[in-house]
Amino acid sequence: MLWKHSLDSVDQTREYLRQDQGKEVLRLTTCGSVDDGKSTLIGRLLLETGAVYDDQIASLERDSEKHGTVDLPLDPALLLDGLEDERQQGITIDVAYRYFQTEKRKFIIADSPGHQQYTRNMATAASTAQLAIILVDARHGLLPQTRRHSYIVSLLGVPHVVLAVNKMDLVEYDQAVFRHIVAAYREFAGTLDLPDVQCVPLSGLAGDNVTRRSLRMPWYDGPTLLERLEYTPLGDVERSRGLRFPVQRVSRPDSSFRGYSGTVIAGSLRVGEQVLVLPRGRTTQIQSIVTFDGELGQAGAGAAVTVTLADQIDVARGDMIVDLDSPPRVGRQLEADLVWMSEQPLVPGKSYWMKHTTRRTSAEVQIVLHRVEITTGQHVETATLRMNEIGRCLVCTHDPIMHDPYRRDRRSGGFILVDRVTHETVAAGMIRDPLSDAARPDAWSGQLRSGRLQRSTSRISSEQRAERFAHPPLTILITGLSGAGKTTLAYGLEELLFDAGCAVTVLDGQNLRHGISRDLGFSADERSENLRRAAEICRLINDAGMICLAAFVAPDAAIREKARQVIGAERFLHIHLSASLAVCRKRDLSGRYRAADRGEIVNFPGVTSPYQEPEDAVLVIPTDRWSVEQCLSEIVRWLAPRIAALETASTEVCGEFVCEEAT
Numbered sequence: 001m002l003w004k005h006s007l008d009s010v011d012q013t014r015e016y017l018r019q020d021q022g023k024e025v026l027r028l029t030t031c032g033s034v035d036d037g038k039s040t041l042i043g044r045l046l047l048e049t050g051a052v053y054d055d056q057i058a059s060l061e062r063d064s065e066k067h068g069t070v071d072l073p074l075d076p077a078l079l080l081d082g083l084e085d086e087r088q089q090g091i092t093i094d095v096a097y098r099y100f101q102t103e104k105r106k107f108i109i110a111d112s113p114g115h116q117q118y119t120r121n122m123a124t125a126a127s128t129a130q131l132a133i134i135l136v137d138a139r140h141g142l143l144p145q146t147r148r149h150s151y152i153v154s155l156l157g158v159p160h161v162v163l164a165v166n167k168m169d170l171v172e173y174d175q176a177v178f179r180h181i182v183a184a185y186r187e188f189a190g191t192l193d194l195p196d197v198q199c200v201p202l203s204g205l206a207g208d209n210v211t212r213r214s215l216r217m218p219w220y221d222g223p224t225l226l227e228r229l230e231y232t233p234l235g236d237v238e239r240s241r242g243l244r245f246p247v248q249r250v251s252r253p254d255s256s257f258r259g260y261s262g263t264v265i266a267g268s269l270r271v272g273e274q275v276l277v278l279p280r281g282r283t284t285q286i287q288s289i290v291t292f293d294g295e296l297g298q299a300g301a302g303a304a305v306t307v308t309l310a311d312q313i314d315v316a317r318g319d320m321i322v323d324l325d326s327p328p329r330v331g332r333q334l335e336a337d338l339v340w341m342s343e344q345p346l347v348p349g350k351s352y353w354m355k356h357t358t359r360r361t362s363a364e365v366q367i368v369l370h371r372v373e374i375t376t377g378q379h380v381e382t383a384t385l386r387m388n389e390i391g392r393c394l395v396c397t398h399d400p401i402m403h404d405p406y407r408r409d410r411r412s413g414g415f416i417l418v419d420r421v422t423h424e425t426v427a428a429g430m431i432r433d434p435l436s437d438a439a440r441p442d443a444w445s446g447q448l449r450s451g452r453l454q455r456s457t458s459r460i461s462s463e464q465r466a467e468r469f470a471h472p473p474l475t476i477l478i479t480g481l482s483g484a485g486k487t488t489l490a491y492g493l494e495e496l497l498f499d500a501g502c503a504v505t506v507l508d509g510q511n512l513r514h515g516i517s518r519d520l521g522f523s524a525d526e527r528s529e530n531l532r533r534a535a536e537i538c539r540l541i542n543d544a545g546m547i548c549l550a551a552f553v554a555p556d557a558a559i560r561e562k563a564r565q566v567i568g569a570e571r572f573l574h575i576h577l578s579a580s581l582a583v584c585r586k587r588d589l590s591g592r593y594r595a596a597d598r599g600e601i602v603n604f605p606g607v608t609s610p611y612q613e614p615e616d617a618v619l620v621i622p623t624d625r626w627s628v629e630q631c632l633s634e635i636v637r638w639l640a641p642r643i644a645a646l647e648t649a650s651t652e653v654c655g656e657f658v659c660e661e662a663t
Contacts, residue, residue, distance in 0.1 A: 023101065024234055029110040029125040029158075031149035032135035037166040041135065041204030042098060042111050045226065048211040049100045104230045123152050123339045123428055127414065131160040131232055133225070138171045138201075141181050147188060148374045154192035155337055155390065155430060157407050160232050161189075161197045164225060168217065169203040175219045191377055196232075200225050242326030243267030243275065244404075244412050246357035247319045251306050259290060259306040260315055262358060265411040267323060269307060270298040277313060278320045279330045279400040281514055285310035318359030320402040320412075325592065325601050328402045328412055331519035334395040335432045337406075338365070340385035342419070342426035348383065352426065354397055356415040361399040363417065368393050385427075395429065405433035443532055444562045458543075465545025469503045471643045473542035475567045479554045479614065480577030481606045482592065483584030485623040485631070486551035489577065492632050494549055500645035504547040507534055522603050528559045535566040542571050547643075555605040557612040575635060576617035579624035581606055 030038040098109050112125035126132060132153045136146055153161060163185050171177045178201045189197050200209055201220050208214035211226045223231070244266040251259040269275075273286050289296040290306040299305045307321070315321075322328060340346055346365060354363035370379035371391040385391045406413030417427040466472050476493075478486045490506045497504040509530065513520065516533055520526040531554055541548040554560050564572045584606070585593045596604035605611040619638055621631045640646040 023104070023106050025106045025108060026131060026229060026232065026234060027108045027110075027129050028131040028133060028229065029112050029122075029129040030133045030135060031112060031122060031126065031146075031153060033137070033140075033143040033145035033149075036135040036137045036146075037204045038133075038135050039111055041133070041164065041166060041202075041210065041225075042109055044204050044207055044210050045109070046098060046100055048207065049102060049226070102226070102230060107229065122149060123156065123341075126153055126156045126158055127410070127428065129153075129156075129158050130234060131162065131229070132158045133162045133164050135164045135166045136181055136185070138165050138167045138174075138177050138181065142184055142188065144375045146185075150185075150189065150192060150194070151372070151374045151377070152339070152390070154194050155339075157193075157410065157430075159196060161194050162225065162228050163197060163199040164204075165199065165201045166204055168201045168208060169206050173201075173208075173214075173216045175217075178220075198222075198228055200228060242328075243269065243321065243323040244328065244357075244409065245269060245307070245321040246359070246402075246412075247315055247317055247321065248358045249317060250315065257308070258312075259308050260321070261304075261306040263304045264299055264301050265357070266301055266409055268298055268300045269303075269305065269321075271296075274324055275309075276322050276324050276327055277309075277315055278322060278327065278402045280314065280319075281330075281518070282311070282313045283324070284313060318357070318361075318399070320357065322402070325595055326521070328404045329519040329521065330400050330402050332397045332400055334397065334401065334403065334429075335369075336393055336395050336415075336429040337432060338385060338391055338393050338417075338427045338429050340387060340389050340391070340427050342424055343387050344419075344426070345387075346385040346427070351420060353418040353420055354395075354401075354415050354429075355418060356401055356403065357412060359399065359401065361397050361401070362420075363395055363397045365417075366394045366396050392432075393429075403431050406430035407433070443529060444566075462543075462545070469545050470645060471502055471547065473545050473547065473571055474573060474642070475538040475542055475548045475550060475571055476573045476575060477554065477560070477563065478549065478551045478575050478577065479560070479617075480623070481579060481581065481584050481611060482553060482604075483587040484577040484579040485628070486553075486577060488628060489621075489623070489631055489635070490549045490551040492628060493635060496632065496636060497547060497643070497646070500643075502547055502643065502645055503545060504549065505541060507537060507541070507548055507550045509534065509550075509552040522601075524556065524603060524609065527553070527603075528556065531559055531563050532566070535563040538563075538567050542567065553605055553611075555609070555611040557614060560614065574614060574617045575619045575621060576614045577621050577623045577631075578613075579622070583624040 030042060032038055098111070100107050100109070110125035110129065112122040126149075132149075134146065134150055134153070136142060150161075163182065165178050165181050168174075168178065178199075182199045185199075186197065200222065201217055202209040202214070202225055204210060208216060209220065209224050211224060213224055214220070243264070245264050246262050247260045248262040249260075251257070251261050269286055269289055271286050271289060274283060275286055276283055287308045287310045289299050290308065291299075291304075296303075296305065309315070320328070338346070346368065348365050348367060351362050351364055354361050368382055368385060369392040371382040371385060371389055372378075373380050374390065379392075382391065385393075401415075402412065404412045413431045415429045415431070416425050417429065418424065419426050462473070478490050480486050487508055487510070490508065494504050494506045512530060512534060516537075517530045520530050531552055534550055534552060538548045538550055554563070560574070564574070588594075592601060592604070593607060595601045596607040601608070603609045619635065621634060623631055626634075636646050
């Protein structure tokens with residue numbers, strides 16, 4: 001019987017450990033002004049959830065007698081304020097991390113300081129939080145530091161906020177006081193990006209509405225603070241994003257093995273999957289995923305693994321392995337919000353070390369666009385940033401950085417700047433999506449960064465170039481859905497024009513993304529910027545007297561019109577390829593349409609975003625009904641009066657329509 005009882009105990013222990021490992025983890029932080037009661041509230045949570053052992057309670061009793069600030073045997077704040085200076089002054093200075101759990105969840109809680117002098121410590125605590133508890137003293141209402149911390153929480157993209165109106169016992173549990181504070185905070189939060197704000201009246205010292213409902217506030221029928229923490233939804237966003245695997249170390253134990261070690265920060269790795277290695281842009285395949293316990297078939301976000309690749313390519317620390325369909329941007333010019341942490345002010349143009357994922361490179365802040373007056377939200381012109389100030393800056397890096405906007409992914413969108421001499425961390429940075437910022441000047445507008453720029457002109461006239469090449473300069477924009485045949489017809493037409501003696505080249509949207517548009521994604525704004533860059537290149541090609549065949553999806557009619565204006569109406573011809581979505585899907589061998597159907601590719605024209613059919617195209621070619629040769633014959637027939645050399649050109653070409661990337 002004793003033997004059977006031991007086996008039952010082992011089974012119960014294993015079942016307990018299995019359930020414990022499967023619990024979600026919520027990372028949270030506390031914010032607010034000095035003496036709002038943050039440490040006391042967390043101490044109360046720890047005591048009432050059983051996270052404090054008997055010997056710790058005995059030690060707390062002794063410390064409460066020596067350092068306690070309340071007339072109670074136990075001062076809960078002393079569980080968090082561990083530094084001697086904190087206990088003597090009764091304030092929080094350092095960030096204290098504590099761990100507790102309930103039957104439903106595990107929690108990692110960061111108690112951040114409330115004093116303005118330690119705002120940088122608060123920003124550090126909030127940078128990894130999924131929820132922020134913003135405390136307000138019911139006697140004082142919203143204070144400047146409350147607004148400052150709320151702004152930083154919004155800036156750092158913390159998705160959930162609980163407004164804890166604390167010390168309700170000191171205002172006689174007055175419902176009117178609570179309602180007034182909630183109304184004022186919601187009005188302020190409306191100016192920030194805080195998507196989820198919940199409000200709880202409580203007393204951290206007395207324990208009202210912390211873990212148990214308070215009988216002294218019968219007018220409040222909402223969840224307790226602990227219930228808010230237990231039931232806040234935590235979306236598994238890391239798995240839904242594209243793969244991000246920064247290489248931390250090249251593993252080469254012997255001549256037969258070359259692996260790349262790191263942690264999957266978003267998405268997942270799968271054996272056999274095609275991936276892209278940045279910044280060089282090489283495509284390869286995952287050959288194996290190796291761990292200490294053996295090989296895996298796949299590895300999700302948070303897994304620390306070593307991968308081997310099917311091809312022998314140059315991969316170094318700081319490079320990033322990503323998926324093909326949603327790669328990050330790659331570039332040296334960044335627009336970012338900086339929280340300045342050093343007592344030494346920012347020096348624009350000074351070289352700092354930047355640490356971003358696993359890459360370290362030198363970086364300079366080129367210019368401070370503005371400083372944010374946190375309590376009012378106003379943008380203030382400034383040339384520098386001082387300690388605890390926040391500003392929008394343009395940053396230039398020595399090496400290319402693979403990055404996402406911070407709002408999309410904290411780890412690939414965040415970085416720190418370090419002084420190269422003192423090794424002090426001087427700033428935390430959040431990379432912005434400059435193309436989604438409505439306040440940014442429109443790149444199509446022609447507005448220059450400097451009024452001193454002047455154009456230079458060639459001494460060779462357009463007429464001389466036209467006489468030399470025996471044809472006028474033209475840009476032929478070929479548009480259509482992915483799979484309509486743009487690239488196929490562009491290169492077929494290029495071959496015909498070249499054989500006829502024309503100076504011609506193809507500007508393909510997909511090729512552009514391997515080079516000058518490597519930093520762009522596929523949002524509507526990024527497609528606009530890709531076509532803008534293409535239009536500027538087309539104009540340069542036309543200025544040289546050549547014909548440019550530009551193959552782009554170009555789904556937005558207004559953006560196509562802007563491209564026409566940049567190139568010049570007299571040089572611009574638009575040919576649209578009409579093909580049914582069913583035919584385009586059938587031609588797709590890459591799986592992009594299926595990925596868009598599953599939601600893995602967003603902003604995919606014709607599937608997850610609209611495609612505006614053109615009404616002003618000079619030709620509409622039904623590529624779903626005509627062969628390649630028929631399509632080219634019609635284009636050549638239409639162009640022949642404009643390009644004399646095409647009158648005798650042959651259109652006998654070989655080829656089939658294939659699916660291009662959604663450029």
